[in-house]
Amino acid sequence: MQFDLTMPAQLTSALGPDLLLMGGAMVLLLWSGWRRESDEHQRSVGILSMVLCVLTMVAVGYYAYRGYTASDGVIAVDNFRWAADEIFLIATLGTIAMSLDYNRREGITPGESHVLLLFSTSGMMILAAARDLIIVFLGIELMSIAIYVLVGLNRRRERSAEGAIKYFLLGAFSTAFLLYGIALVYGATGATNFLVIKANIVRFNLQHSGLLLAGIALLLVGFGFKIAAAPFHMWAPDVYEGAPTPITAYMAAAVKAAAFAAFFRLWLEAFPTLLSTWHEAVWWLAALTMIVGNLVALAQRNIKRLLAYSSIAHAGYILVAMVVGTSLGSSAFMFYLFAYTMATLGAFAVIVALGRAGEDNMEVEEYAGLWSVRPGLAVAMAVFMLALLGFPIFGGIGFFAKWYVLEAALKAPFPQTRLAVILVVTSVVSAGYYLYVVMVMFMKPRSSTAILPERAGGWTRAVVWGSAAIILIFGLFPDALVSLTQRSTPAMSKEVALRSR
Amino acid sequence: MEPHYSLIYVFHFYLFGVIALASALTFVTRKSPVTAALWLVNTMFSLAALYVMLDAQFVGVMQVLVYAGAIMVVFLFVVMLLNLGHPSELADARGTGWKLAAGLIGLGLLSEIMVIARTKLPQQLIVPRDFNEQQFQKLNAVGMIAEPLFKDYLLAFELTSVLLLVAITGAVVLGRGRAAGAR
């Protein structure tokens, strides 16, 4: 079935899963305000939010299964969107599950926190669908504003507030650049719809329009900030450290994925004809991000900061898939996103599981000898670290993700061999800190004064083992996932690939 | 295809432009948040005037109401609430070296962005010169905004509603303060 997006009813249908999530979130907002704030209430809201997530996942799956398409319009109805949605929803699910335990421990009682997550996720789903710069802008804002709040959610932690203000100020600052970019692109092409922009660029021969180029540059800045690409990454470590750990996981996994999804769609659907123009900039962005992220991560001793830099580095790897700018790039991108999301979620879930109230034990060294007291968590964390490192079998799917990106880079019309080499060399650097975590857990003796971490909550453990299982199982049999992602390319990008050759 | 503008129009355009720039410059150089806010309001007003001159009457009004009226008032409110006008808070700007560097960077940015001023817009896309005026005549100041807002940009409009809901919820969650946070 094809939706006609000019008809409001059909537009609504095309937005079914998104609306389901938004509507459900509103109901839950009412429900969370209904009772006095308490931990039990927070949990009930959380569990209902998870149910809503699952329902939305089912809806997304159904839409994908039915293979709906749509006329050209403000939103896209394609597999790229559904795949991205599922990733966001999985991340949200994991985040809420962790939050249930985390909030109890930290005394965070507002049930609205879960609702805000849901709203943020709906913003992401909009982002994944958006084919209009204005929708992109609003999606980003919808997502971000909720996150600003969520970062500062832990009112007892000064760090939480500090993270919030840093994220907020810089986020608003970067939004201004993004918006300026949108304005300039609009000015140059007279349109905000991706497909029209592409058509107009070709039609009016705008490849060298200063307005357009400046606009693209500023858009790159805006997206670069959201995905935490160097040199627009500097907020990330501080904010990741300050935010409550489940929110950090959410930012590292879902927010980044959403920004990437919009970024990818915009670039592939609106500016494919300018490949040679933006190619070099994205190339440098990718290279710089990989280098900076991995190098600075080496100096980290705080596990959350370490993972923050690691996530910066991974943004660089994903950018490699972008540089390729082909459908192979986009399926590699989707595969990578999935792998990265699972590993990041799992790693943060371990951190949640091992945290103590007040989160003052975020040093990696705190995990010394973890293997002897919590062998399961230690092994799971090792799996996540190896997955992030991109190691086969033990790191499961992480290796295939890297493989796929490398394959995409080398298969590109202009093979990105040098970028691939940078990727692998910086990956080796990353071994320095991923293995540092593993080393501390397995090879350092447990200090006699160390406190035995409490047994983690059931939900958190479920996240840990769920993501570990997914990573390992797909790490042995990735074929189903590969063929899924091969179909999850933006609807228009086939043409792109052809033209860029 | 720039239309021909009357001298008086041009004069006023430049006048408000200069006021806006001057206020903005004064705004960024103030140390006191209150003074700064007031200079910013001044900039907003000048811009509102410019909007009106550019056939965006509704937006001009909104500028005054929303920006100058609501947003900036909230800013001032917070400044007052936190007692940020206190002299001890005023040594806020960075040193001269930083300022100079910032100015240089600003000049650099400006020179780069200025390519946009040289760009010609694609002629085929440009609506007739009196298009907005006609719309104004036909649909009045609100209607000419409302039509695209509720037709072409319905989705965006609905999203802004959700956005506001989120902002409110967020502000409440954050603002309930320590007392609420305690179990």
Added chain:
Amino acid sequence: MASFLDSIGYNLWVLPALLAIPLVGAVIVLMLPVREPAATAAGVETPAARQVALWLFVLEFVVSIGLWWSFNPADTGWQAPIDIGWIPTWGVRFTLGVDGIALMMVLLTTFIMPLSVLGSWTTIRTKVRSYYALLLILTTGMLGVFLARDLFLFYVMWEVMLVPMYFIIGVWGGERRIYASLKFFIYTMLPSLLMLVAIIYLGLHMKGADGTPDFSYDRLLTGAVGMPERTALWLFAAFFLAFAVKVPIFPFHTWLPDAHVEAPTAGSVILAGIMLKMGTFGFLRFALPLFPGAAMNPTIRMIILILALIGIIYGALVAMVQPDFKKLVAYSSVSHLGFVMLGIFALTLQSVQGALMVMINHGISTGALFLLVGIMYERRHSRLIDSYGGIARVAPMFAAILTFVSLSSIGLPGTNGFVGEFLVLIGSFRTYPVLTIIATTGVIFAAVYLLWAIQRILFNPLDKAENEHLTDLNKRELAMLVPLVAAIIWLGVYPAPVLRRMEGSAQLLVNRVERAGSLPRVSEAGR
């Protein structure tokens, strides 16, 4: 024997079984109930784990030994082949097979592993289950490398080896184990990843009609020949680096002393005995046949040969001055593997066969040396040569075996060491006489460093009070050394069956590389 093996369909299941037994075994070992060290008679946590692991490795060896008879030396193709789809969308297949070269490496692996379990018998007291499980997983990885016929599978297996060894060194190793394990991991990972890039490039280069990449070794073998020279050079460089570090060739060797010294005994044995062979095996299986043009480029060949030569002499000289016996043995590996590299790149049938023999011999002799160092260490908690002296008097069996194994490492005729070195040198002389003469001086240095070391350990006055009560080998230690000694003699006196099994594959390799290497290259401009 062959007909019996046929009757049980041996060739159909042997290779997957070899990979599966250790994996299943690892699960079994991990599921054993934990027993605290204090509660067990031996003072070892969960002593059942080591028994189970030992019998699993014995089973593995028994299963693998059938290959000796089922292998047909006249057939130069893949034997006991397995071909299962794995990731069809990426054109990756799970293909296994043995040729003469892989056969010997597999047998070497399955032979060394049970002995290394015996070597860890009493030294590994904590986290015993994990230790043996890692050893088992490691075995799968190593066998996978030797058996893989798909470059993707090969790479996966190649990396899989790394993690268990990382943990074995890092958790059960010596004082500087953390440094050593990280160094080992990163040192090997960097070039491996570059090789990964090259593998992907190759796979894409060879893609089928439907655009799916193809990583099948056999297809790449024929397809890679027409590659432009520059491309081939770069790809060869990537493979070269990966293998060179593993070998290790001269300037890439510094991970080795650290890793060997810090690893627990079994770790050193496996590292030296099997894992170093991965590098040279990689050259034989991949780097040379895939890029004959690049490998046979006179300049490159000369550079590699000179590095091999430096490795032989330099490794020996540096080994000579090591105060730590384990480090000495580690550096001696650099020297020995230099001979292998010389043999491989001299590329005559004799030199390649010799290189293969040195690989096997080095596995046996150096494995035995590390076991002996472990035995010393267990008694005195010192690896320093100076802490010993004259112990032949109190530990005559130990002395006899150490002397014998050292002599085999020196390459005394009649032991395995001679056969390998002699064949390498006599073969290399045909193509590179001057280099070979220089390499032959390595024979002298080997005698210098090993004899000097064993003199200071076994002979000289028994002047340290601690050594006067040193105990001789016990029965377990004797049991793990005797098979090695027997292998040393067997391979030294009657290596012909081994040589005959490898000859077909070696000949094929030499022919292939020589033929392809001498073809006029397709120039960049000509395309």
Added chain:
Amino acid sequence: MLLQTAVSAASQAHPLSGTIAEWVWLLPILPLAGFVINGLLSLAGAHFGPTDPTAAEHEHHSEGAADASAISHAGHGADGDDQHAVKRHRWAGVVSVVGPGVLILSFLLALGIWQAMASAQPAAPFIQRYFSWMPVGDLHIDAAFQLDQLSMLMILVITGVGALIHVFSVGYMRDDPGYPRYFSYLNLFVFFMLVLVLGANYPVLFVGWEGVGLCSYLLIGFWFNDKANADAGKKAFIVNRIGDFGLLVAMFMLFANIGVLDFIGVSAKALDLGAGSALVTTICLFMFLGCTGKSAQIPLYIWLPDAMAGPTPVSALIHAATMVTAGVYLIARSSFLFSLSPVASLTVAVVGAVTAIFAATIGLKQWDIKKVLAYSTISQLGYMFVGVGVGAYVSGMFHLVTHAFFKALLFLGSGSVIHAMHAAYHRTHSNEDAQDMRNMGGLRRYLPVTCVLMWIATLAISGIPPLSGFMSKDEILGSVFARAQGSTLASATWLGIPGSTLLYIIYAIGLAAAFLTAVYMTRMMLYTFHGPARTGTEEEEALHEAPWIMTGPLVVLGILTVFGGWLNLPEVITGIIPLGPRELLAHWLDPVVGDATTRIAAGAAQVPASTEQALIGAAVVIAVAGIVFAMTRLKPDRLPRKRDAVPEHGFEGVVAHKYYVDEGIERTIVEPTYAVSRSFLWRVIDNGLIDGFFVNGSAALARGLGWVGSRLQTGNVGIYAWVLVVGVLVMLGAFTLR
């Protein structure tokens, strides 16, 4: 299958097939079995360690202490031959039977085979292939034995002299705690020595070649608890390895050029290398490098004097009679190569001659009785090389055999002396040196049999007719003289010197060395057996002749020394006095070396009988002169004891210190190698440059950059905004300023 039929086909054609010669494999296997039995017996006394060495370390402490201290006591005070018999090994009886027994059996078998060969008179060697050792492509190396007249001769010497020395050892070593180990090594040595001479190709020869080196190493370091002994063993092995390197290279060159390594194949294809070509010269020179190592010639002679650290019977067997002559054997065996290269042959002769005179001078100033014999051995080996060098292969081999007799006798005799001295000093718990001639003197009173036998040997080595040494040495000198005119050697030039001149010089050197030999041997005898006793009064009572099991072999060797010359009586002597059949050995060896000798001597002028007789006369006069010179000039009565001795000065000092060659090598080669390896290669290159700078340096660089990046992350949002804006500036510039 194929192989076996080939073997049978080849052997059926041979006259020796089907005879006792088929049992040739048993020759080396017997000593090997002895090695295994004795080796296991030597380990039978060992105790198994505890099941868990780490855990049980302390528990075992008290139990093992008594045992270990008993054993370790045995190790202390071992000094030279000064072994303190603490307790006889419990299997000593068995060992005494097995050790010499296998040798005697071997010798009997060898006699049987000799009998068969003597009757069959085969013209071609008898090849026995057992299995394919290293078959790789066109390289076929079989585990095969070759039985011909040359190897037969060697086998008889090895098993015969070997058996005598084994028997002697029973008496000499019986009280040593390492008795079974000693015999296992000795048996192993004989095994390898037989492999060496039986090998049908160079690689199999090389197995024996290195194997005997190994046994030499083990036996020199037999009393390993003394560092000097262990050092000496190691030195022997390493120096030999240098030689082996040459032999290896020679093999490589042979294979690379003619593709075969078995003796028959090489001799068939040797001409393909080109007579007199640089190639064949190079091969021969590399091979000769191997010989200099094994046979202690300049420049690789340095290990042999140190090798005297081993038990004296070992010195007799390995370092005098058999192993050290392997080089001579190799050249005789490779005569088909050396005869093609006059330059290489001349080199062999020159090196032999120089070694002969050089070692003889050092022998003049040695005080240790065994060291004198060691330098004497080096000197005599030099003669042998002169012989084979000038293409007189039979003469070389002849001297080899006679030398085996009289030098074994001398060594065993000195062993008898040391045995007595040692026992005496042991009785008085003295720490005096039992091997220093300054501590001896007048021993003829206590050791009459030994004294007489050693005098016979001394006269033999000095060249007094009709003893065996006279015959063989004279033949060599005669050959040199004969080849100096008209042979291929004489017409060749060596380093610009005409071969003819060179040969005359070599002849002169030979005579000079003969003089010196007579001098130092007489000196040794005088100081040891004559003059006043310097042993010490208390010790003198303990001095006595060795038991029959030691003197018995001495007597047999004495007989051989006297009559050994009959093996190859030269025509010039039989022409004067009909002592017996002439040139038996030359006829015997003719199938093996005949062609080569002919080739090298081609065109040599026939030396007139009168000249030959004059030469013999001169040689005898010189020998007698040497003895007389020593008798008259040396004053044994005035010799101080070792502890009262003053060091020599001037040239005498230099000679006493062996021309400081060991010290020179130590300073110029050994020490610099260690120093460079340690301080430069290991510390600077390995730890510093590669590991420190490149490996850890790059890691440190990455960490350093990371640290810097981490410092930039100051926590101040303003800075983040700055970085962001700079990024914007660059990004915008990249797009708009193009």
Added chain:
Amino acid sequence: MLAESLALTAALFVIGVIGVLIHRNAIIIFMCVELMLTAVNLTFVAFSRFYGTAGQVFVVFVMTVSAAEAAVGLAIIIAIFRHRQTIDLKDINLLKG
């Protein structure tokens, strides 16, 4: 007047950027960001003369977003003030490295 408008917006935007760079007071920085957004609004308005009223619609959206940001942003500023009694960014640097 397009060029003039665009130049003016660029200037205002850059002034906003400079403001962000030179100030340490969170509220003033936030105001500077508001100035930047306003400058962008002028761009939209300027283009709306050429491309129709859509540009003006965008301005409405931007204003809404500004308002929403203001609500959340000021709440965050109050929150940090509660902890630190200051909103000087120089002093808000617990998180670093």
